[in-house]
Amino acid sequence: MSRTIKDYIVIGLKGIAMGAADVVPGVSGGTIAFISGIYEELLGSISNVNLGLFKTLKKEGFKAAWNQVNGNFLLSLFTGIFISIISLAKAIKYLLENEPILLWSFFFGLVVASIIYIAKQITKWNGIAIIALVIGAFLAYYITTLNPLVTENSSLLFMFFAGAIAICAMILPGISGAFILVLLGAYQPILAAVNDRDLKTVATVGLGAIVGLLSFSKVLKWLFANYKNYTLAALTGFIIGSLNKIWPWKEVLTWRTNSKGIEEALNEQSISPFSFDGDAQIILAIVLAIVGFLLILLMEKLAVKKQ
Numbered sequence: 001m002s003r004t005i006k007d008y009i010v011i012g013l014k015g016i017a018m019g020a021a022d023v024v025p026g027v028s029g030g031t032i033a034f035i036s037g038i039y040e041e042l043l044g045s046i047s048n049v050n051l052g053l054f055k056t057l058k059k060e061g062f063k064a065a066w067n068q069v070n071g072n073f074l075l076s077l078f079t080g081i082f083i084s085i086i087s088l089a090k091a092i093k094y095l096l097e098n099e100p101i102l103l104w105s106f107f108f109g110l111v112v113a114s115i116i117y118i119a120k121q122i123t124k125w126n127g128i129a130i131i132a133l134v135i136g137a138f139l140a141y142y143i144t145t146l147n148p149l150v151t152e153n154s155s156l157l158f159m160f161f162a163g164a165i166a167i168c169a170m171i172l173p174g175i176s177g178a179f180i181l182v183l184l185g186a187y188q189p190i191l192a193a194v195n196d197r198d199l200k201t202v203a204t205v206g207l208g209a210i211v212g213l214l215s216f217s218k219v220l221k222w223l224f225a226n227y228k229n230y231t232l233a234a235l236t237g238f239i240i241g242s243l244n245k246i247w248p249w250k251e252v253l254t255w256r257t258n259s260k261g262i263e264e265a266l267n268e269q270s271i272s273p274f275s276f277d278g279d280a281q282i283i284l285a286i287v288l289a290i291v292g293f294l295l296i297l298l299m300e301k302l303a304v305k306k307q
Contacts, residue, residue, distance in 0.1 A: 008076040014038060015080020022170050022177055023085055023092040027107045027246060031114045031173040031239065035296055040224055042077065042171070045070035046217040089194045104248035105285035109292030111239060111246060117296060118173060119236045122229050129233040136237025144245040146183055147254075147267050156204045162186035163208030168216040170209075173235045179245060248285055249273045 014036045018029035033039045048069045057065040066072075095103040122129065162184050170177030181187035193201035223231040247270040254267040273280040 003072065008072060011038065011073060011076040012080035012083075015077040015082075016084040017080075018077075019081040019084025020088050020092070021107075022081070023088055024096070024103070024107060024176065024178060027111065027178075028170060028173055028176040028239075028242075029081070030169075030171045031111065033171070034173045034235075035114050035117050035299055038073075038077070039173075040221075041070070041073065043217050043221045043224065045074050046213055047221045049214055085194065089191060093191060093195075100250075101248045101281050101285055102288055104246050106288040106292040108243065108246050108248060109289030109294075110296055111243060111292075112289075113293040113296030114173070115236060115239050118232060118239065122232045122236070124229055125233075129229055132230045132234040133237035133240075136234040137241035138237075140238040140241025141244050142241075143183075144179075144242060156201070159186065159190070159201055159204045160208035160211075162190070163205035164212030167209040167212040171213065171217065171220065173239055176242075244270055249276045249280060251275075251277070 014032070017036065018032045021027040021032045022029040030039065033042055053065055053069060056068050092103075162181060165184070166177035166180045166186075168177075169180045178187060181190060190201070190205055192198070193205075220231075249271050250268040251271045252268050273282050273285070
C-alpha cells in the first residue's frame with residue numbers, strides 16, 4: 001500500500017487517540033482503532049511478526065522484512081500511542097480524580113456511537129450472531145462488576161504478566177486494558193512508573209505487552225478471516241456490556257487505602273444521575289456525551305469519504 005507522509009501523520013494521530021483511550025480504565029484503544037478504519041490492518045501487521053520474518057530478514061534483508069511487517073504503519077501508530085500515554089497520563093489522572101463525571105460522559109457518548117458503527121459492519125444477522133452478541137454483553141458486564149484486587153503488586157514478574165494480559169484487552173473493542181490493570185491491582189503502580197519515568201518497570205510492562213500482542217493478534221486475525229460476522233457480533237455485545245463501567249454516575253460501595261495512604265473507591269455501582277450524592281453536572285455531562293457521539297460520526301464520515 002502506497003502512503004504519503006501525510007497519511008502516516010494521520011495514522012500517528014489515530015495512535016494518539018488510541019493511547020488516550022487506553023489510559024482511561026474503561027475505554028478500549030481497540031474501539032478507536034476499529035472506528036478509525038485501521039483495526040484489521042493492525043491485526044494483520046502485528047501477526048506478521050513471526051519466525052518467517054527472521055527468515056525474510058536473513059535472505060532478503062531489512063527492507064523486505066520491514067515491508068512484510070508493514071513497518072511504517074506500525075511505527076507511526078505506536079509512536080502516536082507512546083506519545084499519547086506519556087504526555088496524557090497526568091492529564092487523564094487529574095480528570096479522573098477531579099472531573100470524573102465529565103470525562104466518563106464524553107467517553108460514554110463516544111462508545112455508544114462506536115456500538116452503532118461496529119454493528120453496522122455485520123452483513124448478516126442470524127441466531128448464532130445474536131447468541132454471540134448476548135454472550136459478549138453478559139461477559140463484559142460481569143467483568144465490570146468484579147472487585148479490583150486490594151493489594152498492589154509491583155514486582156517485575158507480575159508487571160510482565162499484567163502487561164501481557166492487559167494488551168489483549170487493549171486491542172479488543174470493549175473492555176479496556178487499563179480496566180484490566182485496575183482489576184489486577186497494577187494500574188496505579190504502572191501509572192506511577194510512567195509519571196516517575198521508572199524505565200525498568202515501563203520496559204517490563206512493555207515487553208509483556210509485546211508477547212501478549214503477538215500471541216493474541218493471531219487469534220483475532222484468524223477469527224476475522226473465518227468468522228467475521230460472529231466476531232463482530234461478539235465485539236458489539238462486549239462493548240454494550242462494558243457501558244456499565246463507563247456510566248458517569250457511580251455510588252461507592254466500599255473504599256480502600258492505597259500504597260500511598262490515599263483513600264480511593266474499591267467497589268462502585270451505577271446509579272441514576274438524579275440519585276447522585278453531589279453535583280451531578282447533568283447538562284454539561286449530556287453536552288459532552290453528545291460531543292463524543294458526534295466525534296465518532298465525524299470519523300465515520302471522513303473514513304467513508306476517503307474510501
